[in-house]
Amino acid sequence: MEQPTLDVADLTVRFGGVLALDGVSLKVEANEIHGIIGPNGAGKTTLFNAVCGFLRPARGTIRYRGKALLGTAPHQLARLGIARTLQSLGLWPGLTVLENLLVGSRVRPNFFASLLAMPRADRLEWRLREQATQVLDELGIVSVADAHPAALPYGLQKRVILARALMAEPELLLLDEPASGLSAGEIDRLAELVGRLRRRMSVVVVEHHVDLVMAISQRIHVLNFGHVIASGTPPEIRGNREVSTAYLGEDVKTAEGGTGA
Numbered sequence: 001m002e003q004p005t006l007d008v009a010d011l012t013v014r015f016g017g018v019l020a021l022d023g024v025s026l027k028v029e030a031n032e033i034h035g036i037i038g039p040n041g042a043g044k045t046t047l048f049n050a051v052c053g054f055l056r057p058a059r060g061t062i063r064y065r066g067k068a069l070l071g072t073a074p075h076q077l078a079r080l081g082i083a084r085t086l087q088s089l090g091l092w093p094g095l096t097v098l099e100n101l102l103v104g105s106r107v108r109p110n111f112f113a114s115l116l117a118m119p120r121a122d123r124l125e126w127r128l129r130e131q132a133t134q135v136l137d138e139l140g141i142v143s144v145a146d147a148h149p150a151a152l153p154y155g156l157q158k159r160v161i162l163a164r165a166l167m168a169e170p171e172l173l174l175l176d177e178p179a180s181g182l183s184a185g186e187i188d189r190l191a192e193l194v195g196r197l198r199r200r201m202s203v204v205v206v207e208h209h210v211d212l213v214m215a216i217s218q219r220i221h222v223l224n225f226g227h228v229i230a231s232g233t234p235p236e237i238r239g240n241r242e243v244s245t246a247y248l249g250e251d252v253k254t255a256e257g258g259t260g261a
C-alpha cells in the first residue's frame with residue numbers, strides 16, 4: 001500500500017482556554033482532493049497552521065508521505081513539496097504578477113543537475129521566469145504577468161495566489177477558502193482547475209462553498225468546534241444527519257442538484 005500523502009492523528013491544539021482542535025484525525029491519499037468544511041471557528045485554518053508548523057499542537061502526530069512533519073519549520077515546507085494559500089490574499093503589491101511568483105519559488109534538485117553546465121546565475125532567473133510563465137499560462141492569466149496585482153479584479157488576484165503556490169511544484173497543496181469572493185462562473189473555473197491539478201498532487205480544500213467541495217472532493221471531513229463530526233464521500237456527507245442538522249442545513253439539499261458525484 002502506498003503511504004497517505006498526509007496522515008494527521010489525534011491532533012489537538014489549544015489557544016489558552018480555547019480547544020481549537022480536539023483529537024482530529026484524517027488521511028489524505030495521493031492524487032486525492034480532500035474537502036474540509038465546517039462553520040466559522042471550527043478549526044479549519046488551525047489544522048492548516050499545524051500542518052505547516054506555524055503552531056505547536058498539544059497532542060497528536062502529523063506525517064507527510066510517511067515521515068513525521070512536526071518540528072518542520074514553515075520555510076522548509078516548499079522543499080518537501082508542500083504549498084499553501086492563505087485565507088487572505090497576501091500578494092506583494094509593489095511587484096508584478098510574475099515577480100510575485102518568483103518570490104519564494106523553489107528550485108528542484110534535478111534542476112541543479114541541469115544547471116551544472118551553465119555557469120551564469122541569470123540562467124536560474126531565466127528558468128524560473130519560464131516556469132512562472134508556464135504556470136500563469138496553465139491558469140489562463142499569462143496576459144497579466146506584468147500587471148500589478150492590486151490593479152486586477154479580485155477573481156484574478158485569487159488565481160495569482162494559486163499560481164504562486166504551484167511554483168513550488170507541490171505534491172500536497174493546501175487551499176484555504178479559494179472560492180471566497182468569486183463569482184459563480186469563476187467558481188466553476190476553479191473547480192475545473194483544481195480537478196486537473198489532482199493528476200499531479202493531493203489537494204486539501206478548506207471551503208465554506210459546500211457545492212464546490214461536494215463537486216470536486218473525493219472525500220470530505222466536517223469539523224465543528226474542533227471535532228470531526230463526519231467524514232466520507234460527498235454522497236455520504238450529504239446523507240449524514242448530524243451534518244445536515246448541526247451545520248449544513250439547507251446547503252445539503254441545494255448541493256444535491258449540483259455537479260457532485
Ligand SMILES: Nc1ncnc2c1ncn2[C@@H]1O[C@H](COP(=O)(O)OP(=O)(O)OP(=O)(O)O)[C@@H](O)[C@H]1O
Nearest residue numbers: 015018020038039040041042043044045046047087
Ligand atoms: N492565533 C490564535 N490565537 C487564539 N485563538 C485562535 C487563534 N487562531 C484561531 N483561534 C481560535 O481557534 C478556533 C478555530 O479557529 P480557526 O481560525 O481555525 O477556524 P476556521 O474553521 O478556520 O474558521 P473560519 O471559517 O472563520 O476561517 C476559533 O475559536 C478561533 O478563535
Ligand SMILES: [Mg+2]
Nearest residue numbers: 044045046087
Ligand atoms: Mg479559517
